[in-house]
Amino acid sequence: MTAPTGAAISIAGCGKTYPDGTRALSPVDLEVKAGETLVLLGPSGCGKTTLLRLIAGLETPDAGGRIAFDGADVTALPIEKRNVGMVFQSYALFPNMSVIDNVAYGLRVRGVATAARRAQAASVLTMMRIEALAERRIDQLSGGQRQRVALARALAVRPRVLLLDEPLTALDAALREHLRSEIDALLRRLAITAVYVTHDQAEALALGDRIVVMKNGAIAQVGTPREVYFRPADDYVAGFVGITNRLEGIVRNGRFETAAGILPVAAPDRAKAHLLFRPEAVRLVSPAEATLVFQVAQVEFQGPRQRVTLNAGDGARIIAEAPADLDLAAGAAIGLALDANRYTLA
Amino acid sequence: MHSADRLARLFLLPLFLFVAAFFLLPMVRLVGVAGSGPNGMAEYVAILTNPRHFATLVATLALSAAVTAATLAIGTVVALFLARNRFWGRPLLVSCLTLPLAFPGVVVGFMVILLAGRQGLLSSLSMGLGMGRWVFAYSMAGLFAGYVYFSLPRVLVTLMAAVEKLDPALEEAARSLGAGRFEVLRDVTLPGIAPALMASGAIAFATAMGAFGTAFTLATRIDVLAMTIYTEFTLNANFATAAALSIALGLITWAVLALSRNLAGGGVAAAG
Numbered sequence A: 001m002t003a004p005t006g007a008a009i010s011i012a013g014c015g016k017t018y019p020d021g022t023r024a025l026s027p028v029d030l031e032v033k034a035g036e037t038l039v040l041l042g043p044s045g046c047g048k049t050t051l052l053r054l055i056a057g058l059e060t061p062d063a064g065g066r067i068a069f070d071g072a073d074v075t076a077l078p079i080e081k082r083n084v085g086m087v088f089q090s091y092a093l094f095p096n097m098s099v100i101d102n103v104a105y106g107l108r109v110r111g112v113a114t115a116a117r118r119a120q121a122a123s124v125l126t127m128m129r130i131e132a133l134a135e136r137r138i139d140q141l142s143g144g145q146r147q148r149v150a151l152a153r154a155l156a157v158r159p160r161v162l163l164l165d166e167p168l169t170a171l172d173a174a175l176r177e178h179l180r181s182e183i184d185a186l187l188r189r190l191a192i193t194a195v196y197v198t199h200d201q202a203e204a205l206a207l208g209d210r211i212v213v214m215k216n217g218a219i220a221q222v223g224t225p226r227e228v229y230f231r232p233a234d235d236y237v238a239g240f241v242g243i244t245n246r247l248e249g250i251v252r253n254g255r256f257e258t259a260a261g262i263l264p265v266a267a268p269d270r271a272k273a274h275l276l277f278r279p280e281a282v283r284l285v286s287p288a289e290a291t292l293v294f295q296v297a298q299v300e301f302q303g304p305r306q307r308v309t310l311n312a313g314d315g316a317r318i319i320a321e322a323p324a325d326l327d328l329a330a331g332a333a334i335g336l337a338l339d340a341n342r343y344t345l346a
Numbered sequence B: 001m002h003s004a005d006r007l008a009r010l011f012l013l014p015l016f017l018f019v020a021a022f023f024l025l026p027m028v029r030l031v032g033v034a035g036s037g038p039n040g041m042a043e044y045v046a047i048l049t050n051p052r053h054f055a056t057l058v059a060t061l062a063l064s065a066a067v068t069a070a071t072l073a074i075g076t077v078v079a080l081f082l083a084r085n086r087f088w089g090r091p092l093l094v095s096c097l098t099l100p101l102a103f104p105g106v107v108v109g110f111m112v113i114l115l116a117g118r119q120g121l122l123s124s125l126s127m128g129l130g131m132g133r134w135v136f137a138y139s140m141a142g143l144f145a146g147y148v149y150f151s152l153p154r155v156l157v158t159l160m161a162a163v164e165k166l167d168p169a170l171e172e173a174a175r176s177l178g179a180g181r182f183e184v185l186r187d188v189t190l191p192g193i194a195p196a197l198m199a200s201g202a203i204a205f206a207t208a209m210g211a212f213g214t215a216f217t218l219a220t221r222i223d224v225l226a227m228t229i230y231t232e233f234t235l236n237a238n239f240a241t242a243a244a245l246s247i248a249l250g251l252i253t254w255a256v257l258a259l260s261r262n263l264a265g266g267g268v269a270a271a272g
């Protein structure tokens, strides 16, 4: 891996209240390491774009908030002075300029001579493998091509920070996946600091070095994709990232007690607790070997594996993934084993 | 032939009749009248070689160009300001700005006199300040003020709609790339509203070329084409000259608009 070319971002106590009184973001603290890809994940309206615009310099934080790039305070700097690259969901390509003029625009306002900036822009186009489109008009491009041009334009000025706001949302599923892996490879190769906004958990898990899960203008959890996926901080995070099973119960004498049985846990006694885990985090075993026992309600064969719906005694249902060759029949009893690092007790 | 086609042709008939009645016949007649004077069809050459008519033509063109430029400049600034700022009383201000839409030229001329005439507001103000009497209502300057006032609401309505339709992300993208206010205006905002500038500029120009009411109210001594046509027609009963001038007015306005449309189209392509 090359040395990071991007700046470290430090966000301290940044909240945002819009002029109309909307509290879009409660004061948040967040550190983005140099060269890291940080994904802001959350449902619509949770403040992802607002946080991104604060980092960009398109909005100013409420009093008390502070943003620094590599330790230097940029809170008062407008976006044009911050040297950030930005990719918008709508691409926001200039319709009155050709592809190469779009990409060269940042260099043009920096006063780079025509020949030099066209050469530089052409090399970025080559990197994005769209050099053949250089002279096209924007309205002659497909959605995926526009996305590449938008990315090329943002990268051409060698920004310290790349900010992307749902860059793939407007594309169809197949193209989205393709571009996602392309962007992933690019961000890793350039070792640029990137903040990537999305509401698509698959995108977040695939792209992020770390993920910030947001809820109602606040941060619910910050962690690596694995941490967020396997050890969600709470119900909300668990529910937002993938399918989550939930069992109600109590904790007594180092054991989680629920309708399906018990599970030894390392936690203090609690009168009300719930266990959260993923369908693929469990192993289905014979009832005799397990402390948690369920009844098979439904089996769905999916080829490489099967998805099993299980009934707990109290009417709760959970979903488990099982190897395709495991013999399961509706109505039969089945045991469930769960490793200590594959669940969250909340 | 399909019956649907025949039906479609049937519907073309009213259109044809309309065009014939209100466009072709009067135009042909006008061309005919212009050629019916002592000079014959040479009347068209006569109006160009007549120094007074030629000067009038140039003055009218210059006035209209100035009115168009001033209206577009003011309209753009105001439209951008109104689109970007939300403040108390804004809806009221917007509706006040579009109030003069219904005023005929006579009323506009009257208002210019009230403002800059001999007994006007400016006159009393400048007298009060001991700076002499400011009167410009009865000249080209008065006409200029009147036409700008007349065209501004029309231009403003079009430009405001265009500015509202601009994608704010475009300007933000330009800024993220390092563009300052001026560069954003030059490279993003103005190109974005160029079609609206063209359309509303064309209307302002054509209005200023042909407007008569304001000029007539201000003074009969102002030499603009519409006034000259009126004078030749009613006072001198010089039908041929009036008709030739009318045709010239129409053709020149049309040509200028066509030319600027082409230039703007080329300009957009060249910028691309």
Ligand SMILES: Nc1ncnc2c1ncn2[C@@H]1O[C@H](COP(=O)(O)OP(=O)(O)OP(=O)(O)O)[C@@H](O)[C@H]1O
Residues within 6 Å of the ligand: A018, A019, A020, A022, A023, A024, A042, A043, A044, A045, A046, A047, A048, A049, A050, A051, A199
């Ligand atoms: N300019 C604004 N003025 C007032 N309120 C705003 C403004 N922009 C956003 N908001 C509000 O702030 C909240 C957060 O908005 P934001 O755009 O940051 O959400 P988001 O997470 O990006 O959502 P989405 O996924 O839909 O883009 C929302 O309730 C939104 O309505």
Ligand SMILES: [Mg+2]
Residues within 6 Å of the ligand: A048, A049, A050, A165
């Ligand atoms: Mg958003």
